[in-house]
Amino acid sequence: MKILKLELVLLDYDYPQVFIGYDLLGLSYICMVARLNGVEPVYLCVPVSPFRRGEICSGKIDLRQVFSNPEVGEFYWASPDSLEGDISIALASFSTCPQEYLADDGLIFNCEDEVANKAFELRSTVAYASLSVAEARHETRIRSWKLSEFLSIYQNVIKNLSRHAVKQVGKTIPRDETPYNTDVFGVSFGSFTVHLRSSDETDFLGENAVLKMAFDRLNQFIDTVSRPDDALIFLQSVQGHTASALIRLLNFLHENDCPLKHQWASPTMPESRSSTVRLSSARQVIELCRQRADIGVENIEITGIVDSADLSRSTWKIISGSDTMSGHIKPGADINLAGIVIGENYKFKCEEKVEEILGTGKEVKTIHLVSFEKVESSNLV
Structure with a gap:
């Protein structure tokens, strides 16, 4: 037997x-x-x-x-x-x-259609990300640091696209929920192909609606990269951290001379959807983004108690709930920290941008204060 x-x-x-x-x-x-x-x-x-x-x-x-x-x-x-x-x-x-x-x-x-078949077999939303790195031309091989950096950037893209897509339909993802997380469940030859699936439990059909929206939006963006002006319009439509994450993905592909094919499917889809990033197009999109300082900037409001305000350095720190946030005055902004009373409640309107530390893949946030107003305790939510 x-x-x-x-x-x-x-x-x-x-x-x-x-x-x-x-x-x-x-x-x-x-x-x-x-x-x-x-x-x-x-x-x-x-x-x-x-x-x-x-x-x-x-x-x-x-x-x-x-x-x-x-x-x-x-x-x-x-x-x-x-x-x-x-x-x-x-x-x-x-x-x-x-x-x-x-x-x-x-x-x-x-x-x-291996991807659609795998989604059906696993009863899960899955994606195959194929990286055409030089070391994978003749065998299933990739530098470990390169794979680690890609997965970090990729997961950040999916996180931000998920949150943006959900927001577009009038909903939010609670902080303690991460329905956009993925697990690697295999690799295969054909460039270097990473197999990813939903980390979270799915519905009775094996669907993960949030992850589907993120994968679909990622492929929509990839499809626009061959038309740089359309890619720029897409990035302007998502703005903020989502745009920054997508630009960092293009930068990774450009810096590592690595075209990307992204193919995904869910169990109820009759066939997978596939999109490919070409390096020449990615370079054009990156160059357009460098000319637009507003892409990647997220407008945020912070309400809390001002902990410090340094006039000479134009720096500030504010405590909002359990979070402490700090930053600088936006260059060129017509505001002065001299009027701020330490220990009082204020609403800060800021611009937040996520930037990558070159060579590490790590991210740092910079927050620039655009305007502020005092908030009476009775008006705090």
Whole structure:
């Protein structure tokens, strides 16, 4: 008796009708429902070579041919309670598939869309990020610091796009919730491809609505990069930290001479969505952004108790709840800290910008005070 693991469902109707499994040696098996034992499906399985597996997955041969013209005269039976764990298969007593078990002519599959298949298999929103780095040209390889920096930048992009997308539909993401987090669950050759999935629990369909919005918005932006003026319009529409995060992603690709392909899918999508960043276009967008100081600036309001105000250095510090924030007066702003009373409540209107420390991937926030007003204690929310 052998043990299989589920690799890919090819046909699902109430339960998987046809699937691909693999054994401990990595050999693939095509398995189809041949009969029912009461209401439970009994699968007939046949081993296939990588070439035959490619033929069935690309629609070059139909399911009937796989069983009527097997590569080896071995067939197996499987009656699993579930396909989620080990699947035991037992050798059948025949070496030629009986006619009554053969599928109808013309049942073909196109399972080349690995990302959509993986989303369906995992019941989760997934993305494949392919980095065309020099060291991955001939093998699955990438500098560890480069991968670490990319994942940090990528997750920051997804976080900011998630928060912006949710805000656009009139909602917010509570501070203690992170429905946009992703986990790496694998890598593959083809540039250097990182496989990511939702970190959080999904609904009964395997969907993560917030992460879907973020992935979709990321691909929308990537699609505009080939049209730099449109990319600039996109960045102006999201502004603030979201724009900064996207610009840092382009900078990473430019500095590491690394085109990016981003492909994602959720379990209910019939096919994945894919977009690619070309370096020449990324460089043009970066240059346009350097000419626009307003991109990446977020307008924020801080209400709290002023802890310090240094006139000579034009610096200040304010305590808002459990947070202490500090910064400078915005260059050119027509304001003076001389009138501020230490220990009193004020509302500060500021511009916040996130900047990256070159070579580290770390971020620092700079906050510039634009205007302020005193707030009476009775008016505090």
